[in-house]
Amino acid sequence: MPVATRRRLGVAVAQMGPVHAADRREAVVERLVAMLATAQARGAALVVFPELALTTFFPRHWMDEREAEARYFETAMPNPVVRPLFDAARRLGVGFHLGYAELTPEGRRYNTAILVDRGGAIVGKYRKIHLPGHADHKPDAPFQHLEKKYFEVGDLGFRVFGADGTRVGLCICNDRRWPETFRVLALQSAELTVLGYNTPSHNIHWNEPVHLRMSTHLISLQAAAYQNAMWIAAAAKCGAEDGFPMIGGSVIVAPTGEIVARTTSEEDEVIVADADLALGENFRRHVFDFARHRRPEHYRLIVERTGAGDPLP
Numbered sequence: 001m002p003v004a005t006r007r008r009l010g011v012a013v014a015q016m017g018p019v020h021a022a023d024r025r026e027a028v029v030e031r032l033v034a035m036l037a038t039a040q041a042r043g044a045a046l047v048v049f050p051e052l053a054l055t056t057f058f059p060r061h062w063m064d065e066r067e068a069e070a071r072y073f074e075t076a077m078p079n080p081v082v083r084p085l086f087d088a089a090r091r092l093g094v095g096f097h098l099g100y101a102e103l104t105p106e107g108r109r110y111n112t113a114i115l116v117d118r119g120g121a122i123v124g125k126y127r128k129i130h131l132p133g134h135a136d137h138k139p140d141a142p143f144q145h146l147e148k149k150y151f152e153v154g155d156l157g158f159r160v161f162g163a164d165g166t167r168v169g170l171c172i173c174n175d176r177r178w179p180e181t182f183r184v185l186a187l188q189s190a191e192l193t194v195l196g197y198n199t200p201s202h203n204i205h206w207n208e209p210v211h212l213r214m215s216t217h218l219i220s221l222q223a224a225a226y227q228n229a230m231w232i233a234a235a236a237k238c239g240a241e242d243g244f245p246m247i248g249g250s251v252i253v254a255p256t257g258e259i260v261a262r263t264t265s266e267e268d269e270v271i272v273a274d275a276d277l278a279l280g281e282n283f284r285r286h287v288f289d290f291a292r293h294r295r296p297e298h299y300r301l302i303v304e305r306t307g308a309g310d311p312l313p
């Protein structure tokens with residue numbers, strides 16, 4: 001039986017500790033550049049940074065949309081403040097994935113992530129599709145989760161991009177909880193999916209034990225990696241931002257579903273895996289050979305219904 005030839009990729013996750021509302025973008029970019037260099041020195045060719053990496057997780061705050069745009073959104077990428085990160089990528093020969101709030105020339109707002117190759121060129125872009133939270137003000141809640149107020153649903157779909165010879169899928173934070181996300185990426189032959197997240201430690205809707213916030217995060221990633229025979233690298237922004245705690249637990253997960261690297265802090269921390277991209281091949285050829293085993297004719301409800309309804313007649 002043929003054995004897939006190993007294909008090595010040094011993958012790093014650069015977890016971030018808090019970015020407080022008063023922190024300057026320039027200082028944040030310095031932190032990112034330092035972690036990029038650390039990752040490269042440890043053998044990484046691709047570094048995954050978090051969702052909305054340049055600012056505090058501002059959807060926790062109620063404010064006017066114009067104020068949010070002025071304080072937290074980027075109108076160009078790269079822009080002069082972020083340019084040092086692109087320069088460092090080119091100088092070090094390391095690609096990266098970065099999340100930020102995007103304000104388009106047409107005035108549309110998206111929760112966006114880009115994929116940058118080892119030459120410092122943007123080769124992929126994704127706008128978050130599953131926006132959690134609410135759009136209304138909840139004055140009795142300890143904090144808000146206003147992604148539905150500040151962002152539109154992404155219009156680019158779930159896409160896989162070639163970056164330095166690797167097929168990389170992109171998604172963001174809450175997307176990881178939806179199996180459809182990873183299946184759509186796997187159907188485009190993604191070998192690695194990268195994502196960033198900001199997951200508050202507390203649930204404002206019901207009294208969810210804090211340990212479950214970590215458990216549901218990990219179980220989602222591990223199941224998705226295995227069921228789609230892909231690597232997944234997930235980067236948190238975590239710790240208490242202006243007093244509001246978010247979970248850490250950044251991980252690199254193999255196509256076996258096993259966690260091969262995990263952060264131990266809630267601060268800036270780099271983890272690296274020497275990922276064999278061929279590791280998923282056995283799964284793709286056998287138990288998850290989609291072409292032989294999938295039965296899409298029996299999955300029609302997935303695209304015909306959004307919410308759950310009655311049993312089929």
Ligand code: CDT
Binds near residue numbers: 174177197
């Ligand atoms: N940023 C983001 O999407 N956070 C959400 C919070 C919802 S908690 C179930 C997340 O899925 O982590």
